[in-house]
Amino acid sequence: MNNKEIQMQRMWQYFVDATVEIIDQKGIENVTIREIANKAGYNSATIYNYFQEVSHLIFFAALNYLNKFIEELPTYMDKGDHALDRYLLSWECFCKHSFEEPEVYYAIFLADLGDRPEELLTYYYSVYQSDVFQDFTEDIKILITEYNLSTRSRKELDKSVQEGYLTKEAVAIINERTVLIWQGMLITIINNRRHLNAEEATNKTMQHITEIVNNYSLANACFGHDK
Template sequence: MVKGKKEIQRARMWRYFLDAATDVIEEEGIQNVTIRKIADRAGYTSSTAYNYFKDLSHLKFFAAMRFTTDYLNELPDYMAKGKNTVDKWLYAWECFCKHSFEQPEIYSVIFMGNLGVEPEELLDHYYDVYKDDLSGLPETIQAIIMQHNFSKRSAQFIQGAVEEGFIKQEDVTLIADMTLMIWKGMMNTYMNHRRTDTKQEAAARTVHFVQQCVIRSIDPSRRDELAFNL
């Protein structure tokens, strides 16, 4: 459907503010982002910014999404290493942990921050403006990315492991929820300096815990079929 002038203008203004937010994040870090700083950088007033973003958490969410490009670009190559659904899922986790622990503040805003609304709504809005971010990605991966709820995203993907006979249907939701909690727990521990792990060590430890969680749900006779090896 062809967009009207108002929609085009709104998308243009949206980009102005997100470009400004991106600059502020690169210079000062996402924790120092404020509506006023972004509005000043974009050349508008704070009240104008609030015409396009309900509150600061939404603007930070959208701006943080701009920093996930490297993750999205690498994800297909990581998943291509796997020969079955479980393998592909574990390699996807390895890619996600690599990038999320590289930029913990960014990924915590996207997946852990209080947004006040359903994140799927924000995600749909973001990719409506930044369609190019998904161009070139396989449809299966696009479907994963567009599902913001991490547990649902995992459950949606590893459903294939049930069909392949690796995992029982009744274990899908449990695995999806447990692995998400593993990542959140490790991310919180890392960001609050409760361990002395480097970002690489924290990422590797998280993937190891996820791997162990999954392996324990697989029939021992099928484990040798997995190629993933951290």
Template sequence: MQAGRKEIQRERMWRYFLNAATEVIETEGIENVTIRKIADKAGYTSSTAYNYFKDLSHLKFFAAMRFTKDYIEELPHYIEKGTNTVEKWLYSWECFCKHSFTQPQIYAGIFINNLGIVPEEMLESYYKIYKEELLGLPEQIKSIIMEQSFSKRSILYIQDAVGEGFINQNDVEFIADSTLLIWKGMMTTFMNQRRNYTVEEAYERALYYVHESVMKVVIPEKRKEVHFKPNINEN
């Protein structure tokens, strides 16, 4: 009984601090979030916040998850556009690129920034508290969302393409890693303003390179069955 009360108290405090962090992000941006601002907004001290979150990056990570709801809700609709696994995977990348380049700080906080801990454990903890955010999602989508490792997420998407005859098994890991590196590279370039890209240009260019990387390993005689085309001029 006592352990149950402690867990209820922990979940309650998590919600207080995450709600406060969400408000700070909405008004000031995730890059301006501090433990003090969050604690003040929640009505507690900074030391109390550190009793529940080991590091500011952890609190920002969980709060940032709140801002991926639109992506999670749209993802199944994008996947449905595809007629085979390669197309479905590319459409899922289109959805991810669209949302991530619209909110770069949010998605970098989840998928790029150093957290000092295994992110899978953090994501599992998040969805233990916010179970309602998974309601109504297909089981396949739930498994993808719950798998934080980007490469593993990609493998979950494209593994069936091997059985469908689109790619060879020994190419699965390659395209999972290469597409991840493409997205991370473009996201870092965009965030650091190394190129003068608009949101749309960065998103479209990232998706174009993802598409080109994937098509290079699709078995030649199957390429004509992949009709997904990114909206960018090759030149």
């Protein structure tokens, strides 16, 4: 990395850190280019030298809040006896953290970020946390670094086919419905359509996800997300 690239990376991190401070102090809904510029001590035009739009800055800053999910995910996954168990447990962990901070997870996974949001995620981890995954299994790395929600959990579902718990046809159905259920609950919480706390929303969502899995499971025993 040459001096120019190092300088650009430092400025990039500086603006992202300023955005994180604003989120901590005022909430993600109050992040604006003007607020970021004031916090960082630069004018707004300078910020656009490094970011195409404010949603990208919010996205990068919001990713900092995934750390709690990243840290707890291996503990959840270790409880699973097989791939379908781990699929449910990974969703339980994701629901718990996303419903505790719904605006942050909306900014990462549902907000309009343009044509190639996955490239933003790849760049973030190359700059910020290149060594954070050294002790993680490949399954967990995918759940953390993959932007597309359907792709994130597809690996465990595919393993469930290999282990004889699901058919290939069932995998696509479960994947699609699970993502739609989570999206619906997150938006419901953000829009105050139902007054559920994070635990209640997680339990309700996991109830629906578990029912879907049980409906398509080839095993005789039902799966639950509580271990």
